[in-house]
Amino acid sequence: MAHKPTTQAPGIKGWIEYRLPIFSFIDNSVGTKYPCPRNLNYWWNFGAIAGLCLMMQILSGLFLAMHYTPEATMAFDSVEHIMRDVNYGWLLRYAHAVGASMFFVVVYIHIFRGLYYGSYKAPRELLWWLGIVILLLMMATAFMGYVLPWGQMSFWGATVITNLFSAIPGVGESVVHWLWGGFAVDNPTLNRFYAIHFLLPFVIVGVVILHIWALHQHGSNNPLGIDVKTPQDTVPFHPYYTIKDCFGFGVFLFIFSIFVFFAPNSLGDPDNYVVANSMVTPAHIVPEWYFLPFYAILRSMPDIGIPFTGVVFVSSKLAGVIGMFGSIIIFFFLPWIDGSRVRSATFRPVYKIMFWLFLADCILLGYVGSQPPAGTMLVVGRIGLAYYFVHFVALWFVSRHEKTLPLPESISKSVLASGGHH
Amino acid sequence: MVLTAGALAAVGAGAVAWPFIHSMNPSADVLALSSIEVDLTPIKEGQTIKVKWRGVPVFIRHRTAADIADARKVPMSELKDPETDDKRVKKGHEQWLVMIGVCTHLGCIPLAGAGDYGAGDGGGWFCPCHGSQYDTAGRIRMGPAPKNLVLPEYSFLNDNRVKIG
Numbered sequence: 001m002a003h004k005p006t007t008q009a010p011g012i013k014g015w016i017e018y019r020l021p022i023f024s025f026i027d028n029s030v031g032t033k034y035p036c037p038r039n040l041n042y043w044w045n046f047g048a049i050a051g052l053c054l055m056m057q058i059l060s061g062l063f064l065a066m067h068y069t070p071e072a073t074m075a076f077d078s079v080e081h082i083m084r085d086v087n088y089g090w091l092l093r094y095a096h097a098v099g100a101s102m103f104f105v106v107v108y109i110h111i112f113r114g115l116y117y118g119s120y121k122a123p124r125e126l127l128w129w130l131g132i133v134i135l136l137l138m139m140a141t142a143f144m145g146y147v148l149p150w151g152q153m154s155f156w157g158a159t160v161i162t163n164l165f166s167a168i169p170g171v172g173e174s175v176v177h178w179l180w181g182g183f184a185v186d187n188p189t190l191n192r193f194y195a196i197h198f199l200l201p202f203v204i205v206g207v208v209i210l211h212i213w214a215l216h217q218h219g220s221n222n223p224l225g226i227d228v229k230t231p232q233d234t235v236p237f238h239p240y241y242t243i244k245d246c247f248g249f250g251v252f253l254f255i256f257s258i259f260v261f262f263a264p265n266s267l268g269d270p271d272n273y274v275v276a277n278s279m280v281t282p283a284h285i286v287p288e289w290y291f292l293p294f295y296a297i298l299r300s301m302p303d304i305g306i307p308f309t310g311v312v313f314v315s316s317k318l319a320g321v322i323g324m325f326g327s328i329i330i331f332f333f334l335p336w337i338d339g340s341r342v343r344s345a346t347f348r349p350v351y352k353i354m355f356w357l358f359l360a361d362c363i364l365l366g367y368v369g370s371q372p373p374a375g376t377m378l379v380v381g382r383i384g385l386a387y388y389f390v391h392f393v394a395l396w397f398v399s400r401h402e403k404t405l406p407l408p409e410s411i412s413k414s415v416l417a418s419g420g421h422h
Numbered sequence: 423m424v425l426t427a428g429a430l431a432a433v434g435a436g437a438v439a440w441p442f443i444h445s446m447n448p449s450a451d452v453l454a455l456s457s458i459e460v461d462l463t464p465i466k467e468g469q470t471i472k473v474k475w476r477g478v479p480v481f482i483r484h485r486t487a488a489d490i491a492d493a494r495k496v497p498m499s500e501l502k503d504p505e506t507d508d509k510r511v512k513k514g515h516e517q518w519l520v521m522i523g524v525c526t527h528l529g530c531i532p533l534a535g536a537g538d539y540g541a542g543d544g545g546g547w548f549c550p551c552h553g554s555q556y557d558t559a560g561r562i563r564m565g566p567a568p569k570n571l572v573l574p575e576y577s578f579l580n581d582n583r584v585k586i587g
Contacts, residue, residue, distance in 0.1 A: 188448075
């Protein structure tokens, strides 16, 4: 793209390339002219798989939209109509619902891979930021999509989550009425959620393009976390990683199919097969599994004030909301919280332990989020919540004082030393 | 020059944005559903009913003497959102508690007669979502909710008829 071609190559391909250099663009992006570190392991498959998930969600969602009715008295029935009457409607819906869960599995693995190998560190901070933006957009999209079937969990999930905004001091109530378009979650809410649920995936596509653009600027990080120094450290994306990604797609689709065909409702809540009723709250409200850790943080925050005096600066309600959003926003600061000059946890013995503890804490919070908020669970939730943020404080100090292991001289030397038997 | 043009453009952008933003606010027909009337005669002492008003439930409880006594003896210092029992009901109609049945935490509907603040006879409310508990005057006593259950605007047309809204 840097220089204009002066001569036209022969043939149709040459004719097109001379006018629109699309073939060289593809070759430079995902082809033979895009060098990648030669040591990428299978954890690097998940970015491409996430892209596949996004495409599958858009496709199944488009066809579902042809049969769904976004109106409060008809929405629930139209979903059952899709399940019973529409040809392959059950497949479209299960693929879309299971697809949402799978998308989050893949993206969470992708994020934790980045955390383990220090992929957020310079010069990839903006790449990391764009990833967080994608996660936030995914969460908004998934939340609004879950409201559309208009079951009990749809309705009460929408009520609880939109009510989070009522914690904003002063204008909270007006904001919530504005979000609802009324005095409760009702038809206007359903309508706008449908419109936004249709729009956001395309916004995600836009941010994904920026994400990939930022990725290509400095190329992929790698399991050693050291920079590419010579061409010997790389292999071309095509055919090496195109084939490897396709293999990953196959494995992923196999697992995906097991859920779609044999356990399509295992990740959902049976209460959502009861039509929405604004007069009765289900006994136990839980979000979909991928929101559980954040839900636990929301519920575990105590009043913040001076102990034993009754002085409260921030009510537990507002604190919960701040804590929940803060648990994601803090990742924007991670590239600077982590002051280590070594990226990969392979060479950071203390950070490696911290990484696994943090992952365990997220799983613990997820479990707490699925349980009723009383007794032991409340205490466990608060410990888990405290540790979540303590991790980042500890990381500030550890990353600046940790004695790291010696780094290999280069990617190629390391690869040849470990596997070069011929 | 650039500054003036920029400022004017910002004002223009704001003026254009407002109709879009305001279109999402409650529409005229939603605002028009303003009031309902409820006949209180069938509600027995110790009974709570739910009626739908503007899309949300309103609790109407016919309080027992024990309910009222229990609500009145609580010292203000024990309350998170201090309010006397007098302020929660209409003078001369102390047996009737009329409240919006929406938890002030995150909007679930509390269950009547559950929780630890019911004077043992089915008063009091418990929110199943996040564990908030309200007493026999609908005041927050435990859990994450910050405020007492909200009182709607209402008036007694006579001893047995109430107008909400």
